[in-house]
Amino acid sequence: MDFGKTSRRELQHDVQELIARHAELIDDDRLEEWPDLFVEDCVYKVIPRENEGPSQAGASRMEARKRHSLLYSIAGSNDDARDKQVYESVRTFNTGFHLQDASLFKGRAEFADGVTLVILSVFPSVALQQIQNTLAVRQIATHGPGAFEPVWTQFGYADDDDEEMQAIRVKQSNLIGPAGLISMEDGEAVEIVQNAVVLAQDQTSYIAMSGGGAKDADHPVTEGDTIGFWQNYERLVGFEGAAG
Incomplete structure (x- = not known):
């Protein structure tokens, strides 16, 4: 991208698109597509952290954290x-x-x-x-x-x-x-x-809109995003019996 020829509004739009794409790929565990967001000479590292591994021992896919x-x-x-x-x-x-x-x-x-x-x-x-x-x-x-x-x-x-x-x-x-x-x-x-x-x-x-889980939806009648927030909050503060 030639930033010298890019207007501020075009740049703002491109950044918003990049952030949204980044969040989508990470949350959907489409990690094989994630490096495509970077330029060829970019160096990236995946650093494991406690409680960031698979939700079950031996699981082959990372749990989507939402x-x-x-x-x-x-x-x-x-x-x-x-x-x-x-x-x-x-x-x-x-x-x-x-x-x-x-x-x-x-x-x-x-x-x-x-x-x-x-x-x-x-x-x-x-x-x-x-x-x-x-x-x-x-x-x-x-x-x-x-x-x-x-x-x-x-x-x-x-x-x-x-x-x-x-x-x-x-x-x-x-x-x-x-x-x-x-x-x-x-x-x-x-x-x-x-x-x-x-x-x-x-x-x-408890009202289980959209199935009561942290799931994507194509309509606003859902609490999927709210459920995802509280599940991650439980993990962050170490509540007993936190999901995942």
């Missing part, structure tokens, strides 16, 4: 008829809901891949998000069992000399920024769950 997750959405790829059929019994799903100010969703395609949302969660506490025309990094700094600090970095672009695009980015931050409408709604939902967990620590409940 530490990280990649969620993406492509505009216009959904099937309205299928959605209505799948969600017809879900009372909270209403396709008739609309924002009065639809300009919050106004955007401009910057890449030709049709992807409008990418959230890359890097174990254990970092998430990179590209939603419409915004780019941000979210980090979680824990301070104890009941306290944490979210560090949210929203990026601007030095070469944005288009006033309309600047306005689009600023307005979209009111939707998915640290104090955006979606962000606050997500925070409220998580707080409700956390309060319930604290008040009922001697009880348990």
Whole structure:
């Protein structure tokens, strides 16, 4: 790649593609394909670590750890008829809901891949998000069992000399920024769950969406990525009976 002839946005797109490809190959244990990501004169080493070997003695394949997750959405790829059929019994799903100010969703395609949302969660506490025309990094700094600090970095672009695009980015931050409408709604939902967990620590409940395992899915109705996170968290802190 000739970096001198590559624009910043093209380079950003290429880096995101490389990170996603890297995570996919490692998590799927497609190690024979992984060296192809590097140039010919690259030197790489595989350094064994404790608890990183096969899940069973003599196993021939490394267990897919599913530490990280990649969620993406492509505009216009959904099937309205299928959605209505799948969600017809879900009372909270209403396709008739609309924002009065639809300009919050106004955007401009910057890449030709049709992807409008990418959230890359890097174990254990970092998430990179590209939603419409915004780019941000979210980090979680824990301070104890009941306290944490979210560090949210929203990026601007030095070469944005288009006033309309600047306005689009600023307005979209009111939707998915640290104090955006979606962000606050997500925070409220998580707080409700956390309060319930604290008040009922001697009880348990479990919803096994997508089979109850850390599996890939082609739809968002899954907890596969969340299950993968907690399985790896158990291994990291040494909980008795951790999976794997």
